[in-house]
Amino acid sequence: MINNISKDSSSIHVAIAGLGFGQAVHLPAIQANGIFKPVALWHPQSERLERPCNAHNLLGFNDWSSLINNSNIDAIIIATPPEPRFELASKALKAGKHLLLEKPVALNAEEVAELRRLAIQNNLSVAVDFEYRAVPLFMQAKKLISQGVIGEPWMVKLDWLMSSRANTSRPWNWYSQKEKGGGVLGALGTHAFDIIHWLIGPTQSINAQLSTAISERPNTQSGEVLKVTSEDIALIQLEANDFNSNKAIPVQVALSAVSRHGRGFWLEIYGSQSTMIIGSDNQKDYVHGFGLWLAKEGEKPHKISPDQDLNFNKTWSDGRIAPVRRLQHWWAESILNNEPMIPGLSEGVASQRLCDLAIHSSTSGQKFLLD
Helix, strand or coil: CCCCCCCCCCCEEEEEECCCHHHHHHHHHHHCCCCEEEEEEECCCHHHCHHHHHHHCCEEECCHHHHHCCCCCCEEEECCCCCCHHHHHHHHHHCCCEEEECCCCCCCHHHHHHHHHHHHHCCCCEEECCHHHHCHHHHHHHHHHHCCCCCCEEEEEEEEECCCCCCCCCCCCHHHCHHHCCCHHHHHHHHHHHHHHHHCCCEEEEEEEEECCCCEEECCCCCCEEECCCCCEEEEEEEEECCCCCCEEEEEEEEECCCCCCCEEEEEEEECCEEEEEEECCCCCCCCCCEEEEEECCCCCEECCCCHHHCCCCCCCCCCHHHHHHHHHHHHHHHHHCCCCCCEHHHHHHHHHHHHHHHHHHHHCCCEECC
């Protein structure tokens, strides 16, 4: 573990908050980005910091004020559980730090909007890790849709049926608690909504039904069986305003974290000229294994490869690292060029607003129209 940080003006000095996804994905991605230099890790429990800091020669912080007031740190990646993100991020923005935030960005859309206000007020770049925008086949799909290959979209269907929490003995933790940002909406819904907004257009209406299949889980610390308050299944009907035709397109979204032998991620876009399918049945890696198919009228679906310029120049066994590295690079360009970051907090607000409305819709049984 290093004892201090010496400033290197040729690179952007980055600290990472969170030792789960932050250490497993963001840290190797940052280490492979020539513009960034990882310099520190943060975790509230100091005993958790010694091993990773020594392994990567990084400074360790367990006090947030000390981290954000260190003048040799330019930017922070916040990859903690959702509940503390708003407080951590708002304090960091007030201290003048650029941010990359995991999603859900905060516990509600109002908090995300407040972070956007602070970022604008302080002229700071804030990225949100909607990494599917950085996956080559998704970028190829966006390119083909923009070229009008599918024509006018008629219907969109997204099934994201995973088995990550299908084991009933999996321990109770923050994911089990709705009030702490847990549940399939925060884990998968935030990405699903952003993908729809990016590929098709903004949402006009939402109607949702949420449920909890596994209602209790064991607490490994106390030995008790505790109630699960977060949803593990979400069935959602949307209307998206198509970018090109300006028409309302029906969108069906099915999300599950408890589907044993679930089919994985499958996005089907049915249009006037052709059908496009993006899918993967990989239950272990949320990025590796995707395919893209296109079928014009009278033809069978044929597989599409991404254009060469969209391919990664380096990949890892963990498929998440390469798209996160690409998104980090976009963030670096935003910082250096003082330009808006996309995907950023505006995209985060739009996605989180749908998560909030899905909960309200399921509770009230109402369909909600968006402005």
